[in-house]
Amino acid sequence: MGDRWMLRGAEVLTCDPEQPDLPRGDVLVEDGVILAMGPELRAEDCRVVDLHGKLLMPGLIDAHRHTWQTPLRALGADWTVMDYLAAVRVKLSPAFRPEDLHAANLAGALEALDAGITTLVDYSHCMETPEHADAALTALQDAGIRALFAYGYAAGPQESTALPTHASRLQDARRLRTTRLASDGGLVRMGIALTEMQIPWEQSRAEILSARELGVPITAHCSAWPMPGPSEVQRMAAEGLLGPDLLFVHCTWSSEEDLKHIAGSGGAIAVTPETELQMGMGFPVTGRALHAGVRTTLGCDVVSSNGGDLFTAMRLALQVERARAHEREGLSRVLSLKAARMLPMVTLDAAEALGLGRVTGSLRPGKDADLIVLGAGALNLTPLNRPRDAVVLQAHAGNVESVMVRGQWAKFQGALVGVDLEAVRRRVVEARDAVLARVGGAAALLGEREALAAHWELGRAD
Ligand SMILES: [Zn+2]
Structure with missing residues (x-):
């Protein structure tokens, strides 16, 4: 995917005190950075993603x-x-x-x-x-x-x-x-x-x-x-x-x-x-x-x-x-x-x-394009009466359709990008099996509990 994106028509929650939310706005991303935000932006030579009916907010x-x-x-x-x-x-x-x-x-x-x-x-x-x-x-x-x-x-x-x-x-x-x-x-x-x-x-x-x-x-x-x-x-x-x-x-x-x-x-x-x-x-x-x-x-x-x-x-x-x-x-x-x-x-x-306030954490021109798209058409977000409150109290991870980190799509329209999910799954299951085998299985996990409690009491007495 290219380096210049027009994210078109979403309801934008900027999470930035100096950048008002846009009930319907566009975000232009170039070389990883938010170049412009506003209603009906004009731009040439960019790939357009239609986000009407979606919520766009910072990652x-x-x-x-x-x-x-x-x-x-x-x-x-x-x-x-x-x-x-x-x-x-x-x-x-x-x-x-x-x-x-x-x-x-x-x-x-x-x-x-x-x-x-x-x-x-x-x-x-x-x-x-x-x-x-x-x-x-x-x-x-x-x-x-x-x-x-x-x-x-x-x-x-x-x-x-x-x-x-x-x-x-x-x-x-x-x-x-x-x-x-x-x-x-x-x-x-x-x-x-x-x-x-x-x-x-x-x-x-x-x-x-x-x-x-x-x-x-x-x-x-x-x-x-x-x-x-x-x-x-x-x-x-x-x-x-x-x-x-x-x-x-x-x-x-x-x-x-x-x-x-x-x-x-x-x-x-x-x-x-x-x-x-x-x-x-x-x-x-x-x-x-x-x-x-x-x-x-x-x-x-x-x-x-x-x-x-x-x-x-x-x-x-x-x-x-x-x-x-x-x-x-x-x-x-x-x-x-x-x-x-x-x-x-x-x-x-x-x-x-984290000392990253100038780089990420809100949507405004000049910041890196770390952003997420929520599918606001999902039944758990419909009707979308109070978008900020709905994100806090109603949204869930399954609503996250797309995720961009510094201008690169990490997830796009429901799928992680460039990831061999089967291999990731297989490797983490193998790690689970290997680690548990080395400690004698899940049943052995709490064997040190009493000794640890005693150690911790000692630590407190210092
Ligand atoms: Zn912790």
């Missing part, structure tokens, strides 16, 4: 996903967070080989694209060897998705011969930053995913400082359960380590003071409502974070437990927050959190949180 941004867990789909449907840590982090993570990681990340990134996610924060913390890191990164590049490849510093439960020390892990991230991810202009950019903080804190500090040296965004699980002593955010604030390059994840137990610190530093929070509600991490922080003025985003987190689409995440985050308000206020007279408020969380605010 969605998943701010937190462990894409490598794709082969583990739904195995953790009934797991708490301790079950999850015991099964996934202790048992399954070391059982992945680089080829499994590639199959997992490729299938996971394509699943995301298929569901209208054009940008992914891949919190990639399954780095047993440098070859694991390379395989995970290659798969994201192969999928054609825009991503922050957040190199996970977390070590596995056993000593790795390839990356035996904390310093060697930091050095391996530097290797990628100085070679394959030296440019910040590619679709896949470098980031750092911290090890769970505070265990020990000196290590967390070294990780943050190393990421700053590399000049890349940082993302970190934070306050997902109550901990004694100063919180991660308090420690960072005390040492002057907070900043706009930090994307905290969960923060379900963050204090109001912590949230103010994050807001004041320009940092952001990724809420993952489905995992938080399921696993016992407390209530999603959405409403409190917004109230504190924190840039708030959403993520799917793990398809080892829950679904991998952001329509569900938007809906869940919104309705849980409303339920909490009703409970607090005794049947609220007004719903203060509006449905359409969820859209920036998966578009422009998420782009800003």
Whole structure:
């Protein structure tokens, strides 16, 4: 397909504060960039796609996903967070080989694209060897998705011969930053995913400082359960380590003071409502974070437990927050959190949180053409009375007909482009089989649970 596209006649939701929605508009894309938007644009030498009766909006941004867990789909449907840590982090993570990681990340990134996610924060913390890191990164590049490849510093439960020390892990991230991810202009950019903080804190500090040296965004699980002593955010604030390059994840137990610190530093929070509600991490922080003025985003987190689409995440985050308000206020007279408020969380605010606000996250001339087409003629969107609200509360991933990433169609009229789906399926099933065989089958997954709980209690006592 060519490099110049006229997307004609859609109802356009720009998700941009300075670019009004168009009830019926055209979008001209050239060399990956939105050149013009408006009603009845005139243009020569372009391929025209008729989008009458469709919705056009920015591609969605998943701010937190462990894409490598794709082969583990739904195995953790009934797991708490301790079950999850015991099964996934202790048992399954070391059982992945680089080829499994590639199959997992490729299938996971394509699943995301298929569901209208054009940008992914891949919190990639399954780095047993440098070859694991390379395989995970290659798969994201192969999928054609825009991503922050957040190199996970977390070590596995056993000593790795390839990356035996904390310093060697930091050095391996530097290797990628100085070679394959030296440019910040590619679709896949470098980031750092911290090890769970505070265990020990000196290590967390070294990780943050190393990421700053590399000049890349940082993302970190934070306050997902109550901990004694100063919180991660308090420690960072005390040492002057907070900043706009930090994307905290969960923060379900963050204090109001912590949230103010994050807001004041320009940092952001990724809420993952489905995992938080399921696993016992407390209530999603959405409403409190917004109230504190924190840039708030959403993520799917793990398809080892829950679904991998952001329509569900938007809906869940919104309705849980409303339920909490009703409970607090005794049947609220007004719903203060509006449905359409969820859209920036998966578009422009998420782009800003990744330092990509000038590039993606909304539709306006000059930005990259990261966009999705929803089939508004589907019965679940008909009649289309309030398009923004309908996207949040009524749309689902099956409505995503076409997906463009930087001017290239990743999905077109219902089908992923240039993808051998059979091969992708076969490889991710093979990865599932290989990983489960190495740990002694699914029945053996929770064997370390009690030992892990004891370890975690020890960690808390530090
Ligand atoms: Zn996570």
